[in-house]
Amino acid sequence: MTSQKLNTFLENNLQELKDNGLYNEIDTIQGPNGSEITINGKKLINMSSNNYLGFANDDRLKVKANEATDTYGVGAGAVRTINGTQSIHDELEAKIAEFKHTEAAVAFQSGFNCNMGAISAVMNKNDAILSDELNHASIIDGCRLSGAKVIRVKHQDMDDLRAKAKEAVESGQYEKIMYITDGVFSMDGDVAKLPEIVEIAEEFDLITYVDDAHGSGVMGKGAGTVKHFGLQDKIDFQMGTLSKAVGVVGGYVAGTQNLIDWLKVRARPFLFSTSLTPGAAAACIEAIDIMSSSTEEHERLWENGRYLKAGLKDLGFNIGDSETPITPCIIGEEKLTQRFSKRLTEEGVYAKSIVFPTVPRGTGRVRNMPSAAHTKDQLDIVLETYKKIGKELDVIS
Ligand SMILES: *Cc1c(COP(=O)(O)O)cnc(C)c1O
Numbered sequence: 001m002t003s004q005k006l007n008t009f010l011e012n013n014l015q016e017l018k019d020n021g022l023y024n025e026i027d028t029i030q031g032p033n034g035s036e037i038t039i040n041g042k043k044l045i046n047m048s049s050n051n052y053l054g055f056a057n058d059d060r061l062k063v064k065a066n067e068a069t070d071t072y073g074v075g076a077g078a079v080r081t082i083n084g085t086q087s088i089h090d091e092l093e094a095k096i097a098e099f100k101h102t103e104a105a106v107a108f109q110s111g112f113n114c115n116m117g118a119i120s121a122v123m124n125k126n127d128a129i130l131s132d133e134l135n136h137a138s139i140i141d142g143c144r145l146s147g148a149k150v151i152r153v154k155h156q157d158m159d160d161l162r163a164k165a166k167e168a169v170e171s172g173q174y175e176k177i178m179y180i181t182d183g184v185f186s187m188d189g190d191v192a193k194l195p196e197i198v199e200i201a202e203e204f205d206l207i208t209y210v211d212d213a214h215g216s217g218v219m220g221k222g223a224g225t226v227k228h229f230g231l232q233d234k235i236d237f238q239m240g241t242l243s244k245a246v247g248v249v250g251g252y253v254a255g256t257q258n259l260i261d262w263l264k265v266r267a268r269p270f271l272f273s274t275s276l277t278p279g280a281a282a283a284c285i286e287a288i289d290i291m292s293s294s295t296e297e298h299e300r301l302w303e304n305g306r307y308l309k310a311g312l313k314d315l316g317f318n319i320g321d322s323e324t325p326i327t328p329c330i331i332g333e334e335k336l337t338q339r340f341s342k343r344l345t346e347e348g349v350y351a352k353s354i355v356f357p358t359v360p361r362g363t364g365r366v367r368n369m370p371s372a373a374h375t376k377d378q379l380d381i382v383l384e385t386y387k388k389i390g391k392e393l394d395v396i397s
Pocket of ligand 1: 110111112113115136138139182186211212213214241242243244249250251
């Protein structure tokens, strides 16, 4: 017999989510994740993936993944520190370091476990971490796991950061103090104020950690938010994912040789979880090669972002203050937001609603992720559909 306590817990909590419109149904896509996807046999224009440059289904990457699978096998066979480090992994790390202009880099199996491993490898219970209140869940969990005192900083509020850094230093309680932030915040598309952050970090001797999951491939001609501001020598941890613009899977930290050497002996997912598959590593290398040699996809991404934003704004939607191609369409109330998204899908546009607890209550939004792979025709259909549903649900007049 299974646990009655567990069953009661699950039934009550699932029902509560459903009653409040907070239960997320998972859609399965049939085939690749491109600018058009198929769900339940229906073709939809896809405005919801993080596949910024269209690399997730790019033939050049697929060829490299297949070649590497032939050469190295489908799996690495062990964790990196036993004998799961193949030449393709070393090659990937060298490539990331070169792209990021750092001494070295270390690759993980995902961005999520990269944050879990990297933060807790350096920070401990004698330390404090200043963390932007809207940081990604993997940062929050990584900070918790480290055992350090976590001090929430108001979103992008540099006065609050300065005040809390000062207080933490003056308390004399902490051996090390880190400031950690997303480079690009994925729900609103705003960019971390790195020049001011670096200034404050220098004043208070803070360790700086930038999670550039949504900045890599997007900001700084592809090399990320830190490169965008020219601060490669001032940020300690340049963390990023290989799963968004790069289009594959994985995470990494780029930094000094000492930092990377330390992570390779202390970051637990690196030590205790099997390495990236050789095919994934090879596809990532190809993606970085493409980004290094051409800005074609990058320019198309930004152009598509500008086009979509201007169109939605003209229609009268609230698109917030995004500084990147990420285009939220803020609807407000949770159920209305979910209904809006559902109607879009029925009309052939797949754009997910994002509601509490992912974003604050009352700020439900349909988030649009334009990519280099979208055509102008597709974006025009998206805008027409927004217009129709917006009027139907009284969101615009
Ligand atoms: C997506 C994301 C991650 C997790 O990356 P995965 O490679 O998907 O595990 C970490 N941090 C931020 C800010 C993200 O947006």
